[in-house]
Amino acid sequence: MRGDLLDVRELKVVFYTYRGIIKALNGVELWMNHEERLGLIGETGCGKSVTSLSIMGLIEQPGEIISGDVYFEGKSMQKMSMEELHDMRGKKISMIFQEPVSALNPVMRIGFQVAESISRAKDIKIKEAYPEVLKMLELVGLDSKRTASLYPHELSGGMAQRAMIAMALSSNPKLLIADEPTSALDVTIQAQIMELLDELVREMGNAVILITHDMGVAAEFCDKIAVMYAGNVVERASTVDIFEEPLHPYTKGLLKAVPKIGQSKELVGITGTVPDLVNPPTGCRFHPRCPYAMNKCSQKMPPLIEAKPGHHVACYLYTQEGEHNAN
Amino acid sequence: MKSITIEKRGKLRDFIARRKPIIEDWKHTLYLWKSTKLAMIGTVIIVIFILIAIFAPIIVPYDPISSNMSARLQPPSWDHLFGTDQFGRDIFSRVIVGSRIELWIIFLVSLISGGLGTFLGVVAGYFGKFVDEIIMRITDMFLAFPSLVLAMAFAAALGPSLTNTIIAISVVGWTVFARLARAEAMKIKKQPYIEAIRAVGAGNSRIMFLHVLPMCLSPVLVQLTLRMGTIILTAAGLGFLGLGVRPPLPEWGSMVSDGRSYLVAQWWISTFPGIAIAFVVLGFNFLGDGIRDIMDPRLRR
Amino acid sequence: MLLAISTLKKVNTMPTEVKTETLLSVENLKKYFPVKRGAFRRLLYVRAVDDVTFQVPKESVFAVVGESGSGKTTLGRTVLRLIEPTSGKIIYKNEDFTKISLKSLRIFRRKMQIISQDPYNSLHPRKLVKDIIGEGLKIHFHMSSNEILDTVKETLERVGLREEHMFRYPHEFSGGQRQRIATARAIVLKPEFLVLDEPTSALDVSVQAIILKMFKDLKSSLSLTYLFITHDLAVVDYMSDYVAVMYLGQIMEMGTKEDVFNNTAHPYTILLMNSIPVPDPRHKNKKMIPKGEIPSSINPPSGCRFHTRCPYAKEVCKKEEPKFVKISKGHFVKCHFPIIE
Numbered sequence: 001m002r003g004d005l006l007d008v009r010e011l012k013v014v015f016y017t018y019r020g021i022i023k024a025l026n027g028v029e030l031w032m033n034h035e036e037r038l039g040l041i042g043e044t045g046c047g048k049s050v051t052s053l054s055i056m057g058l059i060e061q062p063g064e065i066i067s068g069d070v071y072f073e074g075k076s077m078q079k080m081s082m083e084e085l086h087d088m089r090g091k092k093i094s095m096i097f098q099e100p101v102s103a104l105n106p107v108m109r110i111g112f113q114v115a116e117s118i119s120r121a122k123d124i125k126i127k128e129a130y131p132e133v134l135k136m137l138e139l140v141g142l143d144s145k146r147t148a149s150l151y152p153h154e155l156s157g158g159m160a161q162r163a164m165i166a167m168a169l170s171s172n173p174k175l176l177i178a179d180e181p182t183s184a185l186d187v188t189i190q191a192q193i194m195e196l197l198d199e200l201v202r203e204m205g206n207a208v209i210l211i212t213h214d215m216g217v218a219a220e221f222c223d224k225i226a227v228m229y230a231g232n233v234v235e236r237a238s239t240v241d242i243f244e245e246p247l248h249p250y251t252k253g254l255l256k257a258v259p260k261i262g263q264s265k266e267l268v269g270i271t272g273t274v275p276d277l278v279n280p281p282t283g284c285r286f287h288p289r290c291p292y293a294m295n296k297c298s299q300k301m302p303p304l305i306e307a308k309p310g311h312h313v314a315c316y317l318y319t320q321e322g323e324h325n326a327n
Numbered sequence: 328m329k330s331i332t333i334e335k336r337g338k339l340r341d342f343i344a345r346r347k348p349i350i351e352d353w354k355h356t357l358y359l360w361k362s363t364k365l366a367m368i369g370t371v372i373i374v375i376f377i378l379i380a381i382f383a384p385i386i387v388p389y390d391p392i393s394s395n396m397s398a399r400l401q402p403p404s405w406d407h408l409f410g411t412d413q414f415g416r417d418i419f420s421r422v423i424v425g426s427r428i429e430l431w432i433i434f435l436v437s438l439i440s441g442g443l444g445t446f447l448g449v450v451a452g453y454f455g456k457f458v459d460e461i462i463m464r465i466t467d468m469f470l471a472f473p474s475l476v477l478a479m480a481f482a483a484a485l486g487p488s489l490t491n492t493i494i495a496i497s498v499v500g501w502t503v504f505a506r507l508a509r510a511e512a513m514k515i516k517k518q519p520y521i522e523a524i525r526a527v528g529a530g531n532s533r534i535m536f537l538h539v540l541p542m543c544l545s546p547v548l549v550q551l552t553l554r555m556g557t558i559i560l561t562a563a564g565l566g567f568l569g570l571g572v573r574p575p576l577p578e579w580g581s582m583v584s585d586g587r588s589y590l591v592a593q594w595w596i597s598t599f600p601g602i603a604i605a606f607v608v609l610g611f612n613f614l615g616d617g618i619r620d621i622m623d624p625r626l627r628r
Numbered sequence: 629m630l631l632a633i634s635t636l637k638k639v640n641t642m643p644t645e646v647k648t649e650t651l652l653s654v655e656n657l658k659k660y661f662p663v664k665r666g667a668f669r670r671l672l673y674v675r676a677v678d679d680v681t682f683q684v685p686k687e688s689v690f691a692v693v694g695e696s697g698s699g700k701t702t703l704g705r706t707v708l709r710l711i712e713p714t715s716g717k718i719i720y721k722n723e724d725f726t727k728i729s730l731k732s733l734r735i736f737r738r739k740m741q742i743i744s745q746d747p748y749n750s751l752h753p754r755k756l757v758k759d760i761i762g763e764g765l766k767i768h769f770h771m772s773s774n775e776i777l778d779t780v781k782e783t784l785e786r787v788g789l790r791e792e793h794m795f796r797y798p799h800e801f802s803g804g805q806r807q808r809i810a811t812a813r814a815i816v817l818k819p820e821f822l823v824l825d826e827p828t829s830a831l832d833v834s835v836q837a838i839i840l841k842m843f844k845d846l847k848s849s850l851s852l853t854y855l856f857i858t859h860d861l862a863v864v865d866y867m868s869d870y871v872a873v874m875y876l877g878q879i880m881e882m883g884t885k886e887d888v889f890n891n892t893a894h895p896y897t898i899l900l901m902n903s904i905p906v907p908d909p910r911h912k913n914k915k916m917i918p919k920g921e922i923p924s925s926i927n928p929p930s931g932c933r934f935h936t937r938c939p940y941a942k943e944v945c946k947k948e949e950p951k952f953v954k955i956s957k958g959h960f961v962k963c964h965f966p967i968i969e
Binding site: 189243263 | 695804861900901907918922
């Protein structure tokens with residue numbers, strides 16, 4: 001058991017479409033402990049969101065999990081019944097989304113929606129949940145009485161995201177999945193929301209998976225970071241290690257591309273384009289864009305190995321054979 | 328000599344390679360077409376209808392116009408598949424030839440009402456403000472009357488004939504396309520690519536006809552296909568009321584009308600043209616629904 | 629008083645060059661959009677751009693930074709007269725651009741181009757790349773189709789694409805490639821001035837780096853001037869020479885990049901910079917960030933527009949609108965209590 005809260009093992013997910021089979025996840029390895037904050041970083045189409053949907057048990061047609069499994073607190077999710085899954089989603093795992101306004105039901109008042117999620121989490125009637133609603137809304141810094149009687153469209157993006165956080169945390173879940181929670185918000189509001197999330201999660205002791213493309217947000221919030229590329233976790237380490245001693249060529253490239261205030265050096269992008277996952281490159285999916293690519297890279301996907309203590313990477317540069325070849 | 332042919336072949340290959348995306352797009356359309364059953368059935372019916380119309384002179388066993396009093400009111404038999412009418416004309420031949428008239432009406436009405444409606448709609452939607460007000464108030468006036476009543480009024484005023492039937496149905500029908508094209512144009516003109524082409528320096532007419540119009544066509548085409556059934560029905564309705572195509576031309580609606588006093592004893596006179604109308608209308612409706620599904624961006628990619 | 633900025637020497641990056649010539653000068657520009665609100669359909673105005681004055685020196689990058697509702701996007705479009713200004717002057721090379729007739733405006737447009745934010749909707753979905761790029765040539769230079777093909781090919785290579793890309797549809801390209809196509813469409817007309825409206829906000833960082841580099845290279849090889857609109861201060865730092873920070877339709881602070889970033893004078897600019905997440909895990913001190921929500925630009929706050937969120941706000945800030953004052957050569961601030969060392 002690598003992580004006592006969550007362990008995703010060799011998860012492969014495909015989507016069947018007209019263009020062919022999209023190999024969205026290609027054996028994802030991911031694990032985390034209780035109260036850990038894991039950042040899932042990667043660019044468009046790398047499979048961050050599909051991974052989070054798999055963890056929620058929400059992969060539906062035309063998608064399919066073809067191999068691998070997700071273990072939540074040691075229990076296989078593939079083997080869970082629909083009721084167990086449903087129960088887990090309401091009480092143990094919650095999620096917040098990128099577009100908070102559209103993630104809320106447009107014809108229900110905020111108060112009712114929060115009450116509904118509380119009632120589900122605590123198995124009480126919706127009416128009995130109302131006192132709790134005001135408490136939760138206050139906790140996320142909203143004017144509780146007023147907000148409870150508003151409809152989603154009457155809220156700004158920041159306020160709606162606060163309401164979403166109130167709903168997600170009302171069950172005090174073991175795991176909170178935040179899928180790009182601030183990408184649609186302005187920087188000043190983003191800072192407010194991240195600060196709020198930081199405080200609440202610290203107090204309540206939830207584990208968090210923060211899915212983001214913003215290296216800054218991840219650096220400020222997370223303890224551990226997993227970098228994804230084209231359906232694989234290619235590197236996983238503590239946040240400091242990822243930023244200061246990145247091992248995988250993709251992570252290195254990504255860090256060189258991030259603009260930073262007060263840093264006058266030229267930005268370097270990663271040449272080439274993200275592969276088409278209907279016909280992904282063989283072997284390591286990053287090899288066509290990798291400056292260190294070797295013969296071996298195009299033949300077999302390198303496994304995710306522990307190159308240094310607590311620092312995992314999937315790259316032949318760090319396996320013994322690879323080092324040999326590189327020389 | 329040889330080198331020239333090689334060069335030509337290279338050019339052809341180039342030509343094909345360049346158009347690969349277009350071909351791919353068509354392949355995709357074909358794939359969607361095959362997977363939409365209704366569209367397939369609709370297409371088959373319409374193709375048969377068009378083939379019959381084209382080859383009508385070869386198929387018909389008898390003259391559909393001239394009467395033969397010795398063979399009047401005969402029931403369906405191997406000689407006369409659909410029987411004969413009160414003037415002894417072979418109904419099978421008349422239905423077959425009638426398909427040409429129906430096709431002609433559909434074609435011209437679609438062209439006139441679709442073209443006029445799309446043009447006015449795009450102009451109204453693109454310019455907005457008072458241009459839009461004027462054009463849309465005119466369409467409102469047309470839409471204030473029930474369409475068949477309006478078509479009847481026009482047909483009655485112009486006098487019954489094939490041309491006047493076409494004019495009457497077109498004049499009634501264009502409003503639908505105008506509204507559709509207007510809504511589409513209003514949406515398209517706000518797209519960033521239209522702003523971009525304006526920034527490049529294109530003038531209004533260029534933007535309107537080369538950039539906005541092509542994007543408005545697909546909903547209009549779908550609607551047009553869905554409306555073709557209605558066009559036949561309206562033409563038949565006018566024919567039935569004696570305001571449409573003049574006898575002895577074998578228009579299906581007027582054929583149904585011809586048989587109505589014999590309906591109890593000689594049911595075949597009205598029934599076969601009626602079935603023909605029903606089939607073709609059904610075909611067009613299936614096709615229209617199918618095209619709408621195929622054009623649906625949610626299905627495409 | 630505003631001429632000062634254009635006569636300013638650049639401090640750091642290019643010390644040898646002295647730029648004096650102003651390419652674009654915007655004076656008291658306003659754009660109000662009418663909206664009808666409430667049960668009585670009362671006519672109100674969104675003050676998207678409210679009295680903005682600035683100057684863009686030739687061959688420089690002038691960045692406009694702001695959050696949503698700051699009016700930065702409207703400003704970019706109004707400067708090109710894609711949206712007609714409510715009032716104010718836009719002077720391009722000593723010619724009042726607001727007074728030009730619509731007909732000559734079209735010819736003028738060749739020199740001023742825009743690259744917009746959304747690469748997925750800024751290219752006509754039913755046209756081939758060669759037609760998208762070549763259309764401007766047809767309009768302005770009346771070239772034959774062969775000449776157009778040659779020019780398009782040349783331009784595509786310039787933005788890092790290949791000849792074979794000419795005969796494809798936009799949907800076959802990635803976001804970064806589409807932004808290159810949009811750039812090719814703009815530079816094929818040999819413009820002098822480009823408005824870049826958040827050109828990389830829809831792109832991934834690894835692609836953003838490449839596209840920004842392309843804009844930098846094009847600027848020097850084609851002697852372009854950029855009005856760079858963005859919400860990302862880190863990108864501003866990377867790209868620009870001058871910065872204007874906008875908030876609710878007004879410029880709060882303006883000056884050279886060095887002035888605005890190193891001698892920041894407006895509380896809003898400071899708080900905006902504090903809000904930016906730093907991609908450095910060791911940088912974990914608690915920061916002061918603006919409180920509350922961004923107010924609506926239909927009913928902007930009285931006095932200083934930032935007073936509702938400003939930690940330093942005093943009584944006077946609620947009542948009196950601060951003037952846009954010069955605090956040092958070329959450095960302007962709209963604040964009653966600017967922070968000056």
